[in-house]
Amino acid sequence: MTSASTPRPEEEWLSLREAAELLGMHPATVRLWADRNALPSRRTSGGHRRFRRSDIEAHLRQESERKPHPAARLLVQSVLGRVREAWAEGMLDRLPWHRHFDEAAREAYRRLGRRLLELLLRALTEAGAYPELLHEAARLGHEYGSITRTSQVPVADAVRAFLYFRSLVDETLIQLAEVQGTRDHQELPWAESLYQIQRLTNEILPALIEAALGEESSQLPSPPGSSDGSSAEQSSCQPS
Numbered sequence: 434m435t436s437a438s439t440p441r442p443e444e445e446w447l448s449l450r451e452a453a454e455l456l457g458m459h460p461a462t463v464r465l466w467a468d469r470n471a472l473p474s475r476r477t478s479g480g481h482r483r484f485r486r487s488d489i490e491a492h493l494r495q496e497s498e499r500k501p502h503p504a505a506r507l508l509v510q511s512v513l514g515r516v517r518e519a520w521a522e523g524m525l526d527r528l529p530w531h532r533h534f535d536e537a538a539r540e541a542y543r544r545l546g547r548r549l550l551e552l553l554l555r556a557l558t559e560a561g562a563y564p565e566l567l568h569e570a571a572r573l574g575h576e577y578g579s580i581t582r583t584s585q586v587p588v589a590d591a592v593r594a595f596l597y598f599r600s601l602v603d604e605t606l607i608q609l610a611e612v613q614g615t616r617d618h619q620e621l622p623w624a625e626s627l628y629q630i631q632r633l634t635n636e637i638l639p640a641l642i643e644a645a646l647g648e649e650s651s652q653l654p655s656p657p658g659s660s661d662g663s664s665a666e667q668s669s670c671q672p673s
Contacts, residue, residue, distance in 0.1 A: 455493070508609060513550065533590045541580045575644045588646060
C-alpha cells in the first residue's frame with residue numbers, strides 16, 4: 434500500500450525506474466501496479482514513488498514459484514530451442530537481413546526476445562491480465578524500434594527479424610497443436626492461443642516501425658486503468 438512513512442535506515446528503497454529494471458517491466462506498468470496496490474510503495478516529500486527492494490525481490494520470488502501451464506511452458510521452451518539451434522548451426526548468418534545487425538544490436542534483440550517470450554507465456558496463463566499485456570506489448574515494440582534506430586539497422590531488416598521470430602512462434606504452436614490435438618483432452622485451447630499470440634505481436638510491429646522511424650507524434654496508449662496517459666519518455670520526468 435502507498436504511504437508517506439519515513440523509511441528505516443536499514444531499508445533499501447528503489448526509484449520507479451530502478452524497480453522497473455529489476456522487474457523487467459516498463460515503468461508505466463510498475464506505476465499502474467502500485468496504483469492498484471499490487472506492489473507496496475511510498476511517496477517521498479517531493480511526490481516521487483519509492484519501492485522497497487525487499488518487496489520487489491519478494492514479488493520476483495513469488496512469480497518464480499508460480500507454475501505456468503505445462504503446455505504453455507513447453508511452447509516457450511520449444512521456441513527457445515529453435516532459436517538456439519538457428520544460432521548454433523549458423524542459419525541466421527545466412528539470412529541477408531541478419532548481417533545488418535552488429536553485436537550490440539543482436540544482444541539487445543536477444544534480451545527483448547526473452548522478454549517477449551515471457552509476455553507470451555503470461556498471455557497463455559493469465560487471462561485476466563490480457564489488456565495490460567497488450568499495452569506491455571506495444572511498449573516492447575517501442576523498445577525494439579528505439580534499438581533499431583540507435584543501431585542504424587534498416588527498418589525493413591528489423592521488421593524481417595521480428596517476422597522471422599514471430600514465424601518461429603506460430604510454427605511451433607501449430608506443431609504442438611497437431612501433436613496434442615489428437616488427444617482426447619487438449620492441454621491448451623490451441624486455436625485461441627494462436628489468436629492471443631497474434632494479437633500481442635500485432636501490437637508490437639506497428640510500435641517498432643513508428644519508433645524506428647522516429648515518429649514521436651504517435652503516442653503509445655496508457656495502461657488500462659491509468660489516468661495520467663504518460664508515455665515511456667514522459668515517465669522519467671514526471672513525478673513517479
